Amino acid sequence: MTTIAELIVTALAEHGVRQVWGVVGDALNPVTDAIRREERIEWIGVRHEEAGAFAAGAQAQLTEDLAVCMGTVGPGAVHLLNGLYDARKSHAPVLAVVGQVPREDIGSDFFQEVDNRAVFADVACFNEMLTSPEQLPHLLERAASTALAERGVAVLTVPGDVGGMDVPDDTPVPRFARPAPIAAADLDDVRRVASVLSAAAKVTLLVGIGARHARTEVLELADRLKAPMVLSLKAKDGFDDDNPFEIGQSGLIGNPATKQAFDDCDVLVMVGTDFPYRDFLPTGKTVVQLDSRGSHVGRRTPVDHALVGDSRLTLQALLPLLEAKADAGHLDSTRTSYAKWQERQSHLTDPGYDRKPRGLLRRKVDNPDSRIRPELLAAVVDRHAAQDAVFTTDTGMSTVWLSRFVRMTGTRRLLGSYNLGSMANAMPQALGAQALDRSRQVVAFCGDGGLSMLLGDLITAVSHDLPVKLVVFDNGRLGMVKLEMEQVGLPEFGTVLHNPDFAAVARAMGMHGVRVEDPHDVDAAVQEAFAHPGPALLDVVTNADEVAVPPKPTLEQGWGFAIAKSKEFLTSPE
Structure with missing residues (x-):
């Protein structure tokens, strides 16, 4: 006879699931025992179910296929919730198998009982109980x-x-349906958009991860229109490499060129993006939005012309209707602005910057102790990382430094909690990516606050031989929160972190750990960590007062910083 648990596990293995993430526990014991006996599936036991859900979500995003996590009854199920929300908002197909008290005890406020239907009602597109x-x-x-x-x-x-109940002998192994085939947008809508673009003098593209599979078509569109290409953060994965139209990101992680491209254009074309920051989008422009989900159209900015369909197929229909524009002034101007900004930023990646004439004034303002600038660390990682590395980033300042100094060249991939904005995602997402391919380099940009939130799962990397490289931006702060406070004139409060030596903690857990406090030691330390064959943690003590300047700082933001700094000075202990 075959049990329910065995049939579930066999179905997952037949579909191609190779790992299941979770913490063992009573209600799911029949399921985890079935996994123990299924050679095609590896059980990866994490120290916190949230880490397992983040790891599964990362796998689903990288493979675009089903990933699985598990949590037992009550608290075990609840712990999955944050990672599952990240999967939901990242459009990642994840199956969570969760425990419940025995059927006869449901509804009696039994030990550890929670209402799974209520708990997962908002996060799940399917939420049922097998009885x-x-x-x-x-x-x-x-x-x-x-x-x-x-x-x-x-x-x-x-x-x-x-889980331990027998199923009838003739019960077939469950098989899962593939999604419906993709289709292009309506041809009449495509023709109308072609007329709009042909008549426009200056077009700017805003491209998102939804166009990743349409890279060739998007580049041809930019070439035909002589259009600068603003990338969402997620679209770095696919459009950073060998792209003569790209001008970086917008939003707080952006640069002056992206604002110029938005301000000066006649038509804004949004392709495969749900960029959420309305304040950075231009107003008074003709807006075209191409998205596979009609529900996304117009929810960030008013849209004049909607194209609902697959980006690649739709652009294949649009491109033959467009004549190549001759005037590249808009593109050239923004690309020049972007190049000048990149040159200014590159000065900060010099380990001797604070001792050179051009760095002396800035050192006095924001780095009097000559601590390691995070720009330097990010640039060194970019230089030494493999061309097929998978990068993950924690929410906060570590994402800023990656966005500006790491290029997704070659076949590099990028993951982060870019829709939910959770802390503590980078390390568990790196675990998920690494489990897919232990021979591929995986690099996590970890904030000290994020890493310490799920610190226990460093043990998971060691116990399951996952050779992740964890780069910790150790500035002793919740850096993004500090910046948010100072922008509006508040002194930082509650943001200081009293960190341990993370490298020593890693070594205590069996991981290779390196700590760096001198800018001139960064390069060698990164090479050492990357050369280590197993999991490695690089703890780099970075400058807590580094400021990521918005694309065009406002007078209010300037006053906010000045007021905040004066308050911090007046209230700080001697």
């Missing part, structure tokens, strides 16, 4: 197929007395 063998295979098929079709989270609850 009998007769519900197989269709309930599991619905769960996985819904996650794949809607690119979201499916939650399947299994009570503690159900």
